[in-house]
Amino acid sequence: MEVDRQTLRHIRFPNVWSLGDAAATTNSKSGGALRKQTKVLAKNLVAARKGKPLRAKYNGYSVCPFTVSRDTVVFAEFDDRYWPMPTIPRVPTWNESKLSWVVDRDIFPQVYWNLILKGRA
């Protein structure tokens, strides 16, 4: 779907919006990217309906947990030019770590089902 990569509104048809894997944005496609896009699209849709400018901008964030051994993960968060974009500043989650493995295996499923899917995170 042809959309502005920041506002997520269709370039030619202003009543059409898109996000996630189907949107022609420049980011790497992921559920983590979709989570950020959802907030931007919702804010911009509300603004558009009120005739206000679209101030929310999606910044190209994406995330991918790479399992690199039996008990370590590289938790890569990056923008659409592959520059690191850590959620927690100064925490180098792009390094291989056991903690990231524990978080990915035990904590993220809880966050996903109990917070993200309920719109709380």
Ligand SMILES: Cc1cc2nc3c(=O)[nH]c(=O)nc-3n(C[C@H](O)[C@H](O)[C@H](O)COP(=O)(O)OP(=O)(O)OC[C@H]3O[C@@H](n4cnc5c(N)ncnc54)[C@H](O)[C@@H]3O)c2cc1C
């Ligand atoms: C193996 C794998 C592992 C992944 N791991 C991660 C991860 O660890 N972390 C992460 O953040 N992201 C991960 N992703 C990416 C993530 O799953 C996707 O980016 C995300 O699901 C995209 O969501 P979406 O709603 O845009 O599309 P989808 O989840 O693909 O949803 C689209 C839906 O539309 C339905 N559909 C299609 N055509 C039609 C039609 N004609 N009519 C009605 N319905 C239709 C489909 O059945 C589907 O349910 C992974 C992807 C894969 C394949």
